[in-house]
Amino acid sequence: MIAILAAALLLAVALGTVTTRLIMRDTGPRALALAVALGAGFGLGITACVFFVWIALIGPRASVWLLAAEVFVLAGLVLTWRQTRVVREIQPASLACVERPPLGWGWRLALAASVAASAVLFLARMVSAPHGGWDAWMTWNRAARFIFRGDSHWSDAFSPIFRHPDYPLLVPGAVARAWAYAGTDSVLAPAAVAAIFTCATIALAGAALARLRSDRQGLLALLLLLATPSLLTYGASQYADIPLAFFVLAAIVLLCLHDRVQEHRGTMILAGGAAALAAWTKNEGMLILAAIVVARGVAVCIHHGWRRYVRELRWFTIGLVPVLVVLAYFKLHFAPVNDLVAGQGLAETLPRLMEAGRYVAVAKVFKLEVSQLGYNGLLGAVPLLVGYLLCVGVRVDPTDRPALVTVAGVLALTLAGYVIVLVAAPADFLRLLNRSVDRLLLHVWPATVFTCFLVARAPEDIE
Amino acid sequence: MSTRRSPRMRVGLLLIGLFVGLAELQALRTAYATYRTIERPDEVSRHEARLQAVKQVLPRHGLVGYVSDEPADSSDPASAAARQSFKRYLLTQYALVPIVLSRGPDGDLVVGDFTPSAPGGVAAPPGFVMVQDFGGGVVLFRRHPR
Numbered sequence: 001m002i003a004i005l006a007a008a009l010l011l012a013v014a015l016g017t018v019t020t021r022l023i024m025r026d027t028g029p030r031a032l033a034l035a036v037a038l039g040a041g042f043g044l045g046i047t048a049c050v051f052f053v054w055i056a057l058i059g060p061r062a063s064v065w066l067l068a069a070e071v072f073v074l075a076g077l078v079l080t081w082r083q084t085r086v087v088r089e090i091q092p093a094s095l096a097c098v099e100r101p102p103l104g105w106g107w108r109l110a111l112a113a114s115v116a117a118s119a120v121l122f123l124a125r126m127v128s129a130p131h132g133g134w135d136a137w138m139t140w141n142r143a144a145r146f147i148f149r150g151d152s153h154w155s156d157a158f159s160p161i162f163r164h165p166d167y168p169l170l171v172p173g174a175v176a177r178a179w180a181y182a183g184t185d186s187v188l189a190p191a192a193v194a195a196i197f198t199c200a201t202i203a204l205a206g207a208a209l210a211r212l213r214s215d216r217q218g219l220l221a222l223l224l225l226l227a228t229p230s231l232l233t234y235g236a237s238q239y240a241d242i243p244l245a246f247f248v249l250a251a252i253v254l255l256c257l258h259d260r261v262q263e264h265r266g267t268m269i270l271a272g273g274a275a276a277l278a279a280w281t282k283n284e285g286m287l288i289l290a291a292i293v294v295a296r297g298v299a300v301c302i303h304h305g306w307r308r309y310v311r312e313l314r315w316f317t318i319g320l321v322p323v324l325v326v327l328a329y330f331k332l333h334f335a336p337v338n339d340l341v342a343g344q345g346l347a348e349t350l351p352r353l354m355e356a357g358r359y360v361a362v363a364k365v366f367k368l369e370v371s372q373l374g375y376n377g378l379l380g381a382v383p384l385l386v387g388y389l390l391c392v393g394v395r396v397d398p399t400d401r402p403a404l405v406t407v408a409g410v411l412a413l414t415l416a417g418y419v420i421v422l423v424a425a426p427a428d429f430l431r432l433l434n435r436s437v438d439r440l441l442l443h444v445w446p447a448t449v450f451t452c453f454l455v456a457r458a459p460e461d462i463e
Numbered sequence: 464m465s466t467r468r469s470p471r472m473r474v475g476l477l478l479i480g481l482f483v484g485l486a487e488l489q490a491l492r493t494a495y496a497t498y499r500t501i502e503r504p505d506e507v508s509r510h511e512a513r514l515q516a517v518k519q520v521l522p523r524h525g526l527v528g529y530v531s532d533e534p535a536d537s538s539d540p541a542s543a544a545a546r547q548s549f550k551r552y553l554l555t556q557y558a559l560v561p562i563v564l565s566r567g568p569d570g571d572l573v574v575g576d577f578t579p580s581a582p583g584g585v586a587a588p589p590g591f592v593m594v595q596d597f598g599g600g601v602v603l604f605r606r607h608p609r
């Protein structure tokens with residue numbers, strides 16, 4: 001059973017990795033590391049999407065045919081990849097490699113110690129709650145169980161009786177797919193999905209910075225993310241906030257890569273896919289998707305003009321639309337109205353939005369949670385990042401400017417959106433939502449760390 | 464390779480080194496504390512085991528009611544009592560999937576989830592009769608035929 005579960009998840013990761021590598025057409029070990037990190041999340045996301053469409057249209061009993069189709073597609077992708085390796089010289093210009101000093105033993109030791117300590121914390125949390133934390137068994141694993149156990153009644157998972165029955169299905173879909181292939185709903189599947197997303201998020205930040213800046217810069221970001229306990233504990237608790245953080249980071253990394261490799265359509269297609277998969281992970285992902293489209297529009301129009309943005313948007317849309325169509329199908333045919341939105345007319349919401357006290361209350365919670373993010377008993381991760389940037393200084397590559405404006409816009413719009421949702425929430429929701437601000441911050445934390453190390457001077461810059 | 468870093472870079476790297484070192488020590492301490500307090504089986508698995516017998520006699524799908532002796536303090540949904548009551552309902556729902564569990568005496572069948580050896584025993588909701596007591600505070604009620 002464990003072998004089949006592992007094979008099902010590895011198949012998804014392999015599908016994502018080969019697809020990402022094919023689309024990005026980048027070569028070298030760092031590009032491979034980046035493709036694996038991106039591919040792990042993309043693979044789980046895309047297969048969860050296809051699995052949902054399959055059970056919605058064909059039914060939950062024919063999953064063996066879907067498995068066969070996945071194997072067939074993987075074989076096709078691998079064959080295509082082997083073909084494209086032969087014609088590498090005619091592919092679009094890939095990212096120029098910068099001269100990188102090798103990582104010394106001190107750096108390697110720090111990484112090994114950090115990975116070991118973080119893995120111990122992650123495993124301890126996972127073993128202590130094998131079904132995950134509250135949200136995992138209330139929402140994500142409950143929905144996955146309905147899909148797996150429900151047979152022809154699997155859509156009972158979206159009964160309005162439940163809390164958040166309209167939440168999208170990336171995590172439940174990934175878990176239910178693994179269960180369907182293994183034929184049993186073992187707690188190992190959600191735990192493995194959570195572990196893959198947590199590792200992929202941390203690895204993606206490191207691999208992307210190693211590709212865009214240097215190995216040491218990538219390693220510093222990796223160390224900082226490993227030293228953020230909430231990232232590990234929410235990951236081990238099987239919350240969907242970590243997969244969402246992965247897709248936010250993936251979209252931003254791909255936009256940065258796109259700006260470095262001029263006019264690379266593949267990275268833009270993947271960025272669209274990442275943004276859409278964020279929306280397929282949690283409802284907050286839809287806000288993030290809108291923030292990416294708007295912020296990217298402003299950034300590209302400022303730096304290159306609107307014609308370039310229209311061109312970019314065309315490729316972004318190619319990655320975006322397939323997943324959005326599935327999301328729309330789910331929302332229109334299966335999901336009831338969101339319980340946060342239901343019953344909140346303009347007449348009730350407007351007075352709340354005009355109440356200054358609510359903004360003060362939300363600001364206080366945000367301030368507290370920002371200071372607590374990655375707090376190690378002495379210092380939080382945010383003051384550390386600020387202090388580090390002040391110490392080493394900033395070096396912005398001119399080609400990164402549109403991407404940096406995009407990131408700043410995405411972070412600002414996303415956080416502003418969260419603030420408005422919290423301020424507009426009814427009184428009882430306000431209390432409950434206040435408890436979730438730390439998780440809302442986690443959605444953008446890996447992307448923030450990546451961006452800070454993208455602009456910070458690297459150790460080798462001033463050696 | 465000899466490296467000569469600027470003092471500011473040294474301070475920056477030292478900051479990150481100290482931060483990460485301290486954070487990882489904390490992580491190990493937290494992991495040890497978590498490991499020491501691990502319950503076997505965990506709370507969710509215990510709840511599932513408790514409901515295993517009633518699950519066997521419930522229909523394969525459909526709506527089933529849920530009652531409990533824990534007060535669902537509707538006046539203050541954020542109170543500890545209300546949270547505990549809601550948690551118990553959610554755990555029962557999670558265990559009984561693919562049954563849809565409605566909080567209250569809805570449907571023809573109602574699962575009673577009571578504190579074992581609760582004072583006063585188990586009381587059927589109005590209009591219901593007890594079908595079976597599965598022990599451990601788990602009871603199944605059926606709507607009384609009119």
